[in-house]
Amino acid sequence: MVLSIAAVKNLELTLEDVGKGENMISAKSIGRLSLYRRLLISLKTRGEENVHSHKLASLGGVSPAQVRRDIMAVGYSGSPARGYSIDELVECIGRIIDHPEGQNVALVGVGHLGRAVLNYFRGRRPKLRVRAAFDNDINKTNRVLHGYRAHPVTQLAEIIKREKITVGIVCVPKEAAQDVANNLVDAGCRGILNFAPIPLRVPPGVYVEDIDITMSLEKVAYFARETAKEEEKTE
């Protein structure tokens, strides 16, 4: 049986529409889009107006085809001759990854790492506001650290609800991480960035991203040896 091109196209379209959350972009793509946006803004400050996929690919350490595919996902189209308009592309990426009214963030565990993160995000992203910090150490609470006042964890639920916080950052020791995560979710958080070196259990509908520094360092150490070995053999 031979189908016309139009028929095939229609079939695919209907299948797509019937499928689940129609155009749900993968976590990997979202991550790269966030990277592209930073690179684009950096290019813009250097006076560039347009950029080609291979330029962005080279800056981002990915393939040009990957860049084009990711950009396709946000629904933006460039011009074959001029490439992508930096302004428009930044705008389109923002339309996908930013919430129009912005989102509020809370950080729990104002230790070494927590303070570094607080300091870094202070006033940096207007659409992603760190609105509260918490700790259970009375020496750290009710003082202003890096421009943020750390509240006692006992007030966590109350403040998260009041400030409409939907994203939590977990910087507490691993023994406390699951409890903190449970409290964050109960209070209304739907996304957690977890620095504690254990996977968190959360109900469906809550997204967790783990940053496991120890694991990453062990990976680097392993491949520092292995890729070096591979190189030797080809010499």
Added chain:
Amino acid sequence: MVLSIAAVKNLELTLEDVGKGENMISAKSIGRLSLYRRLLISLKTRGEENVHSHKLASLGGVSPAQVRRDIMAVGYSGSPARGYSIDELVECIGRIIDHPEGQNVALVGVGHLGRAVLNYFRGRRPKLRVRAAFDNDINKTNRVLHGYRAHPVTQLAEIIKREKITVGIVCVPKEAAQDVANNLVDAGCRGILNFAPIPLRVPPGVYVEDIDITMSLEKVAYFARETAKEEEKTE
């Protein structure tokens, strides 16, 4: 520690497999193995001697089949009835991801994040020793911070060669990151853990792992909205 006959067999098998180097273990598997090892050690301190794949899977947030396949990659075999011996499995994972004599690590950029990382790894991993820290700010160098003395970056090449350092951690601002990476590679580093929010260019044979906290936070914020939306629709 008493090794069974099975463990000795495993040792022989892994030595054979490592020698070839053609079927290299994926970065994802290495990462999970690092996680399994931590979980196993934690189980051991609670008095457990053996563990089944589904138990480890549940703790690690992965599927039992995944656990079995990762463990297959290190060349260890468990018993159908008792599962895996925790001691032996930790030993076999270490044989893959640790260097027998250990590896030396340097950290560049003793700012907020760099100090948090230094503090965290102090005396934690005997096979992964942070041997030197560097900064270009004279207010931070030649003082002892978190048990480490920070050297001026001008001494980077010399000290890295002298201390036989093969792994570098980059915690400097993004403007300086590529220069620092170049110096690390020139001095002999073959692996870099990069916290600066730009991809580093390195020659082949050098492995880079990026930890992009901003990107991760934006991902969390995005999926905090999107997965919540999906949930609503199914209600």
Added chain:
DNA sequence: TAGTTACTGTGAATTATGTAACGTTGTGAA
């Protein structure tokens, strides 16, 4: 205006990664 060129957009092919299935095996019970 027609030709040239270099880039985009996108289906198809390829590769990586994860899951399911199932024969195998060691252990404990009858």
Added chain:
DNA sequence: TTCACAACGTTACATAATTCACAGTAACTA
């Protein structure tokens, strides 16, 4: 001892991610 069974090891399969390849096109040239 033999059987039943639960969990392993491995292969086959399924899905996700990435790259390839090329048609289509806007600018630029002469």
